[in-house]
Amino acid sequence: MAAGKINGSRVVKEGARERIISSAKKLFAEQGYQKTTVVDISKQAGLSEAALYEYFQGKEDLLLTIPHLWVSELIEGMEEQLFGIKGAFNKLRKYLWWYLRQIEKAPLDAKIVYLFLKTNSNFLTTEVYANVRALYSYLINIFEEGKASGEMRADLNPYLARDIFVGTMDHLIIRWLIKDMSYSLFENLEEIFDLMTDGFRQGLRSEGSCRHTETEGVLKPA
Amino acid sequence: MAAGKINGSRVVKEGARERIISSAKKLFAEQGYQKTTVVDISKQAGLSEAALYEYFQGKEDLLLTIPHLWVSELIEGMEEQLFGIKGAFNKLRKYLWWYLRQIEKAPLDAKIVYLFLKTNSNFLTTEVYANVRALYSYLINIFEEGKASGEMRADLNPYLARDIFVGTMDHLIIRWLIKDMSYSLFENLEEIFDLMTDGFRQGLRSEGSCRHTETEGVLKPA
DNA sequence: AAGTTCTCCTAATGATATTAGGGAATATAG
DNA sequence: CTATATTCCCTAATATCATTAGGAGAACTT
Structure with missing residues (x-):
């Protein structure tokens, strides 16, 4: 019933994936790979850590x-x-x-x-x-x-x-x-x-x- | 009573430090920095993890x-x-x-x-x-x-x-x-x-x- | 011999990557 | 419309380390 419903799940899914990527990119580049935690990335992407593992195998x-x-x-x-x-x-x-x-x-x-x-x-x-x-x-x-x-x-x-x-x-x-x-x-x-x-x-x-x-x-x- | 006693502690100490360095060098070069654990290094050097911290601040x-x-x-x-x-x-x-x-x-x-x-x-x-x-x-x-x-x-x-x-x-x-x-x-x-x-x-x-x-x-x- | 220092250990502690298991929403089938 | 399956996400473990606490024994000093 909200916007973008027909292929809604797709939109949300891709949105989340993109958000994770862009958050990770930013954090990796800013603080380095080691100092960036998975929690940092997920928080910035507005997700829980576990959700991140739906899209990527890991850090x-x-x-x-x-x-x-x-x-x-x-x-x-x-x-x-x-x-x-x-x-x-x-x-x-x-x-x-x-x-x-x-x-x-x-x-x-x-x-x-x-x-x-x-x-x-x-x-x-x-x-x-x-x-x-x-x-x-x-x-x-x-x-x-x-x-x-x-x-x-x-x-x-x-x-x-x-x-x-x-x-x-x-x-x-x-x-x-x-x-x-x-x-x-x-x-x-x-x-x-x-x-x-x-x-x-x-x-x-x-x-x-x-x-x-x-x-x-x-x-x-x- | 064992060998190398007079300045024995020195010898052992320097020995340990050298062993740690050479173990770490080898392991870092072989497996990379991230994949090498402190336990790996200490084991290879014949020490406990904690002992390593006597010689170095950390990894x-x-x-x-x-x-x-x-x-x-x-x-x-x-x-x-x-x-x-x-x-x-x-x-x-x-x-x-x-x-x-x-x-x-x-x-x-x-x-x-x-x-x-x-x-x-x-x-x-x-x-x-x-x-x-x-x-x-x-x-x-x-x-x-x-x-x-x-x-x-x-x-x-x-x-x-x-x-x-x-x-x-x-x-x-x-x-x-x-x-x-x-x-x-x-x-x-x-x-x-x-x-x-x-x-x-x-x-x-x-x-x-x-x-x-x-x-x-x-x-x-x- | 008693104290001091040096070297090392076992056993926590804490941070963080990864997994389990489930719940709500959405889509699909009957 | 109801039942079922799928998608997406969460809370709460679990596992893997790095690092620290605290102390024991040897060696050296006085």
């Missing part, structure tokens, strides 16, 4: 489930964002800017993935892990493309380039999260991107006295 | 204490290792090789620092944190030296170079730890070092068709 399951949706969305969004961009360096730049923007928009999810999930021994068996790998392995394609087009040096090892790229990126992210997001993730980003990718380039550096011969004509439509 | 204190000694030793060792090496790139290379070697030699400590400690909310207040920062900030000196000697480009931002270097290094280390040290940390290291530091160089790349003018005469005594 750890909650931790593993929370970022799943977020990372899945990232995967889809990525292809969308990179679609149609011409040139490996342009794609690489777009990738970095896009990814950091996603982190900035969902810092709670990011904190959980980067600070708590990665240290969990079950992380490797998680779907989140598989998705993060997929996210990162897309970079391999970009480097392959760069080599094929001549933008990047022919002897570039795409896996090592990815390690440098991902390592640097993760380092920036983790520091930002640990420092409580107190500054902009995009500070100096242009400069660090150039410095990092400079070694990937075919030919000489842009600031060198001896400019390279513009092998990658693809990039300049004008 | 968390144990986690924070374990790597302290190790990291302190690293600090001292570093200066020793780098002393007398001429040239920024040579120092940088030595730094990387030396550091990874230390990780390889003390994987349990490394696992605790990289996987469990960094996510602890008290980490930032730890002396370990201060020491790790000191370890990393030494890199700034190397980059400054590289700029001053002309080995590295004049517009190099030492802090950003450090971010790239540390990020890549930590990435390699964490992957190795997560994959249970199942391969050698030194695989491809030469290649990744070159790729990473290529962008720091003054002048052109070594494999370029147009070789640079050897500004850094310092490096070539011959």
Whole structure:
């Protein structure tokens, strides 16, 4: 007889599940996984502890489930964002800017993935892990493309380039999260991107006295 | 009346403390911090739980204490290792090789620092944190030296170079730890070092068709 | 020898994750 | 409409630790 009745139970159910997730996300990110109790989470979600176990197997399951949706969305969004961009360096730049923007928009999810999930021994068996790998392995394609087009040096090892790229990126992210997001993730980003990718380039550096011969004509439509 | 009596109590005491540390180190690294119980640790050390609290304030204190000694030793060792090496790139290379070697030699400590400690909310207040920062900030000196000697480009931002270097290094280390040290940390290291530091160089790349003018005469005594 | 300190133990205590079992509301079937 | 099943949630255990209390025995001091 109240509102939303016909599929009412569904609505309530999903509502509760969502409330649990968002409460847990907030509390985990604020106080850490260990210091957050199941009572805290249920209270904040307006439920009893026992009710929480209707939706999740337990505290750890909650931790593993929370970022799943977020990372899945990232995967889809990525292809969308990179679609149609011409040139490996342009794609690489777009990738970095896009990814950091996603982190900035969902810092709670990011904190959980980067600070708590990665240290969990079950992380490797998680779907989140598989998705993060997929996210990162897309970079391999970009480097392959760069080599094929001549933008990047022919002897570039795409896996090592990815390690440098991902390592640097993760380092920036983790520091930002640990420092409580107190500054902009995009500070100096242009400069660090150039410095990092400079070694990937075919030919000489842009600031060198001896400019390279513009092998990658693809990039300049004008 | 038993062996080691004169300063016997001391010996036993230190023995117990050492046993606790080494048991905890092993168990934390094997099963993770959360899944290791205080009973596990004390049993393995041949003590009761209560005795453990004579030596440490608690489980968390144990986690924070374990790597302290190790990291302190690293600090001292570093200066020793780098002393007398001429040239920024040579120092940088030595730094990387030396550091990874230390990780390889003390994987349990490394696992605790990289996987469990960094996510602890008290980490930032730890002396370990201060020491790790000191370890990393030494890199700034190397980059400054590289700029001053002309080995590295004049517009190099030492802090950003450090971010790239540390990020890549930590990435390699964490992957190795997560994959249970199942391969050698030194695989491809030469290649990744070159790729990473290529962008720091003054002048052109070594494999370029147009070789640079050897500004850094310092490096070539011959 | 008596006292003091050091080291360790058994046995609470307390916090918190998880489970049992049931109750009320809602949906479904006859 | 009544009976039954299902969904969602609760109160009240139970279980698993981390931590503390309080004390016993050995060793050292004086």
